[in-house]
Amino acid sequence: MAFEPFTAEWAREYKEKLNQNEQYRQAAQTWEGPIVFMVEKDPSVGLEEDRWIFLDLWHGECRDARASSEEDLESAPTVISGDTQTWKQLFDGQLEPISTLMRGRLRLVKGNMAELSGYVLAAQQLMKTAMEVDTELPEGL
Amino acid sequence: MRVMQTTSHQGLDHSLLPMRLYHKAKKLGTWNPRDIDLTQDKKDWDSFDEVEKEMSLRLNSVFLAGEEAVTKDLLPLIQVIANEGRLEEEMFLTTFLWEEAKHVEIFRRFVDDLGLSGDLSVYHSDNYKKIFYEYLPEAMDRLTRDPSPEAQAEASVTYNMIVEGMLAETGYHATFTAYKRLGVMPGTVQAFEYLKRDESRHICYGVYLLSRLIAEHDHIWDVVNKRMELLMEPAIGVVHDLIGQVEELPFNLDKNELVQTAIKQFGSRMDVLERARNQSVENIRQAREEEMGEVL
Numbered sequence: 001m002a003f004e005p006f007t008a009e010w011a012r013e014y015k016e017k018l019n020q021n022e023q024y025r026q027a028a029q030t031w032e033g034p035i036v037f038m039v040e041k042d043p044s045v046g047l048e049e050d051r052w053i054f055l056d057l058w059h060g061e062c063r064d065a066r067a068s069s070e071e072d073l074e075s076a077p078t079v080i081s082g083d084t085q086t087w088k089q090l091f092d093g094q095l096e097p098i099s100t101l102m103r104g105r106l107r108l109v110k111g112n113m114a115e116l117s118g119y120v121l122a123a124q125q126l127m128k129t130a131m132e133v134d135t136e137l138p139e140g141l
Numbered sequence: 142m143r144v145m146q147t148t149s150h151q152g153l154d155h156s157l158l159p160m161r162l163y164h165k166a167k168k169l170g171t172w173n174p175r176d177i178d179l180t181q182d183k184k185d186w187d188s189f190d191e192v193e194k195e196m197s198l199r200l201n202s203v204f205l206a207g208e209e210a211v212t213k214d215l216l217p218l219i220q221v222i223a224n225e226g227r228l229e230e231e232m233f234l235t236t237f238l239w240e241e242a243k244h245v246e247i248f249r250r251f252v253d254d255l256g257l258s259g260d261l262s263v264y265h266s267d268n269y270k271k272i273f274y275e276y277l278p279e280a281m282d283r284l285t286r287d288p289s290p291e292a293q294a295e296a297s298v299t300y301n302m303i304v305e306g307m308l309a310e311t312g313y314h315a316t317f318t319a320y321k322r323l324g325v326m327p328g329t330v331q332a333f334e335y336l337k338r339d340e341s342r343h344i345c346y347g348v349y350l351l352s353r354l355i356a357e358h359d360h361i362w363d364v365v366n367k368r369m370e371l372l373m374e375p376a377i378g379v380v381h382d383l384i385g386q387v388e389e390l391p392f393n394l395d396k397n398e399l400v401q402t403a404i405k406q407f408g409s410r411m412d413v414l415e416r417a418r419n420q421s422v423e424n425i426r427q428a429r430e431e432e433m434g435e436v437l
């Protein structure tokens with residue numbers, strides 16, 4: 001079953017897949033702290049507001065994943081945001097996740113790139129797993 | 142029967158970017174490592190504390206082995222370019238290899254003249270070995286059997302974009318800036334000035350080569366991206382292995398700034414390469430050096 005990205009159902013599915021990803025578990029052994037992925041609003045495809053998910057990540061485990069609140073957005077130390085086209089290209093496999101982040105197509109709006117870059121493999125697996133969630137992109141994209 | 146380009150009406154095309162780099166190399170790449178005066182450097186070295194000595198030695202070890210690796214590994218690319226009849230590019234590549242050899246010489250001179258000894262390869266981390274002992278020689282050696290555009294692109298990404306463009310350039314810039322700011326190691330600073338200028342031409346050629354390949358075959362853009370993605374983890378790992386040894390880096394070096402520099406260089410070169418998708422091969426061949434990221 002396909003889910004609309006960055007919704008509560010999509011986040012649940014993402015959490016399940018992430019916790020099954022052995023490579024992620026190994027690579028993120030020392031990762032402590034939540035991260036938010038955000039898609040920026042795009043009224044042309046019916047996305048009237050920014051939408052984001054909150055992942056509570058701790059030592060290779062995803063303890064929680066939820067469609068997120070304002071509080072989550074403020075408390076998360078790391079927020080990565082992109083427009084609908086960039087996320088679509090990532091879901092379609094046309095963009096590589098780490099390059100996209102390092103080139104600023106996915107923007108690190110909150111957090112420290114130097115620290116994050118110490119977890120390239122974990123970040124790679126984090127993004128790859130997101131791309132493995134059965135995703136139904138909004139029409140028009 | 143072979144056809145001689147230079148005795149035909151074709152002659153040499155001096156407007157080609159690699160040919161312009163060749164002319165630059167003849168003027169700017171002729172410095173002699175033996176002419177660098179390291180007298181003051183020896184005194185400065187003796188006054189360094191243990192942390193400063195350790196970091197300088199670690200850096201020199203990775204620079205020296207890196208230069209040896211790129212000297213050893215470049216030949217297959219030159220052969221491929223020669224076989225394709227790209228004489229102007231081959232002429233530039235002759236300067237390229239000679240300069241790499243001089244880089245080996247100057248880094249070894251630091252070791253010898255400063256009276257250092259022992260096995261410096263102890264400073265080569267697993268990430269470093271992955272790139273310099275495995276990915277680089279494998280990608281370059283593949284060209285002896287497989288001169289395809291895909292193999293050339295993977296070789297150039299590894300050699301020019303990651304080894305030279307991210308690792309060497311970031312490391313040279315950081316060391317140069319740190320010593321210069323503190324007014325120490327004047328001979329080393331002078332050498333780094335030359336090194337940076339040489340590397341800038343080499344990377345410019347790499348960006349040119351990849352741009353030409355992308356303009357000729359659009360799918361090479363995906364090959365470049367996939368290779369970058371593969372190498373990013375060990376490449377960033379090399380930087381972290383270097384800066385993660387101590388809480389505070391010596392010489393007022395800033396960890397965050399180092400990582401940001403590496404990432405910025407990666408990003409700007411990828412932007413140039415992506416633009417090549419919409420350009421003609423002719424435009425690439427005539428491109429200005431600045432368009433390909435050469436600034437020195």
